[in-house]
Amino acid sequence: MKKYTDEKIGDNHILTTIETPLLSNAFDKADEEKIENIQVYFSKIMEELGLDLKDESLSGTPYRFAKMYVKELFYGLNPNNKPKLSTFPNKYGYRKMLIEHDITIDSSCEHHFLPITGHAHIGYIPNEKVIGLSKINRLVDYYSHRPQVQERLCLQILNDLQETLNTQSVIVVLNAKHLCVSSRGIKDKDSSTTTIEYGGDFMDIACRNEFFQNLSKK
Numbered sequence: 001m002k003k004y005t006d007e008k009i010g011d012n013h014i015l016t017t018i019e020t021p022l023l024s025n026a027f028d029k030a031d032e033e034k035i036e037n038i039q040v041y042f043s044k045i046m047e048e049l050g051l052d053l054k055d056e057s058l059s060g061t062p063y064r065f066a067k068m069y070v071k072e073l074f075y076g077l078n079p080n081n082k083p084k085l086s087t088f089p090n091k092y093g094y095r096k097m098l099i100e101h102d103i104t105i106d107s108s109c110e111h112h113f114l115p116i117t118g119h120a121h122i123g124y125i126p127n128e129k130v131i132g133l134s135k136i137n138r139l140v141d142y143y144s145h146r147p148q149v150q151e152r153l154c155l156q157i158l159n160d161l162q163e164t165l166n167t168q169s170v171i172v173v174l175n176a177k178h179l180c181v182s183s184r185g186i187k188d189k190d191s192s193t194t195t196i197e198y199g200g201d202f203m204d205i206a207c208r209n210e211f212f213q214n215l216s217k218k
């Protein structure tokens with residue numbers, strides 16, 4: 001194992017690949033086995049910090065932590081947990097912009113494993129397919145629940161929607177606060193990060209302006 005810890009890499013938020021870097025055997029073990037193992041590893045971290053796990057308040061923490069990691073915070077690592085993105089034929093012939101505002105983002109930064117929280121605003125212009133609105137929220141939730149980098153999260157949502165809807169005309173805006181910026185390092189409580197990715201008709205500035213004007217009206 002590499003002992004050296006490069007703090008600079010974490011603080012520069014380097015993005016190496018659009019795909020989440022996963023081991024080839026990432027899902028060979030069942031969730032229950034992962035929870036058992038992580039429970040042991042996290043006990044060791046707590047003990048290393050000097051905490052007494054015999055204390056009533058602490059004794060259940062390693063299990064709670066392990067379960068939270070596997071089943072909640074990082075459920076989106078496992079492709080088996082991906083929501084079914086059923087689409088419907090665009091029977092009413094709606095060809096203009098559809099915007100889903102203020103979708104909650106609950107994610108974690110992959111460099112510090114601290115929360116990233118904020119909102120996603122997503123627009124698309126349908127051709128022959130439309131999607132159930134809550135499916136967009138579920139897709140954001142799924143990709144958020146991985147160790148993430150905000151730029152990658154933005155691109156993963158965009159690429160998936162473009163493929164699912166069979167159109168390039170999708171725009172994804174994320175605005176989020178990173179706890180690793182507000183609670184450690186520079187400790188800036190007020191700054192937030194916006195990422196914007198788009199394709200198709202949104203390459204046209206007039207189309208993008210229409211989208212952003214709708215966001216500011218809300």
Ligand SMILES: [Zn+2]
Nearest residue numbers: 109111112180
């Ligand atoms: Zn971070």
